[in-house]
């Protein structure tokens with residue numbers, strides 16, 4: 560649920576980095592940031608991670624305020640896990656095309672058609688969808704979680720059809736898929752990727768499972784954002800074609816400064832491989848959110864409690 564606040568005119572300090580550090584101490588705040596954030600935000604974060612790492616971190620923090628530099632469903636997850644803490648999202652418009660591709664009323668009708676199915680939902684969904692799910696998963700643990708479900712238990716997998724297809728391929732389970740997708744991960748061009756492979760014959764293609772099957776079949780390695788980051792450090796190759804949101808390349812370059820990371824090109828001459836929602840957050844907005852303690856994430860308690868159960872199941876099943 561969005562909390563609206565009157566626009567507040569606050570002057571920006573000259574040194575945003577030290578002003579944010581001061582506010583962090585003053586508020587006893589923790590800054591959690593996703594790998595797809597701008598490099599400045601990544602550098603100031605207390606914890607940087609993908610959806611699984613961020614939700615684990617949100618579950619453990621003893622800070623009074625969580626500043627979530629990511630998108631709305633991620634901050635919502637932090638609130639579900641921390642009802643008594645103030646959770647701030649620098650820009651409330653930072654949504655997610657994948658979460659939006661699964662409207663709760665339509666999903667409720669879909670689910671009603673399969674009454675004996677267990678619902679496993681990818682964490683990239685709204686609190687309302689989480690509340691209708693039995694278990695949440697991330698791209699890092701989806702295969703592990705599906706493998707723990709008894710073989711005779713039918714499953715609905717929502718909302719990402721590409722991750723769902725990848726999990727079916729990895730586990731051999733015949734799941735019913737909700738047909739949602741991420742606008743960023745469906746933007747990569749197979750043709751341009753093949754051209755890049757010809758141009759850089761020694762490069763390994765590393766891809767996120769939210770990408771389409773036609774793109775994934777060219778990948779040498781498929782994994783969650785954190786798995787891709789770990790893989791490029793371990794691999795003895797020197798160059799990588801990175802098929803996911805290019806924000807992660809900042810961490811790849813820091814972790815392996817001598818290696819080359821080539822962002823996979825989108826279909827058009829645009830920057831549409833960058834998540835427009837993630838990029839709404841800026842260092843300025845992050846400072847203002849901490850200074851004014853808005854915008855705050857709030858949720859109806861009944862939704863929060865219903866959404867908490869499948870998240871806790873995920874956390875227990877991924878250790």
Ligand code: SF4
Pocket residue numbers: 630654655656657658683741742743744804834835836837
């Ligand atoms: S990259 Fe895709 S799934 Fe991730 S936040 Fe952006 S729109 Fe959502």
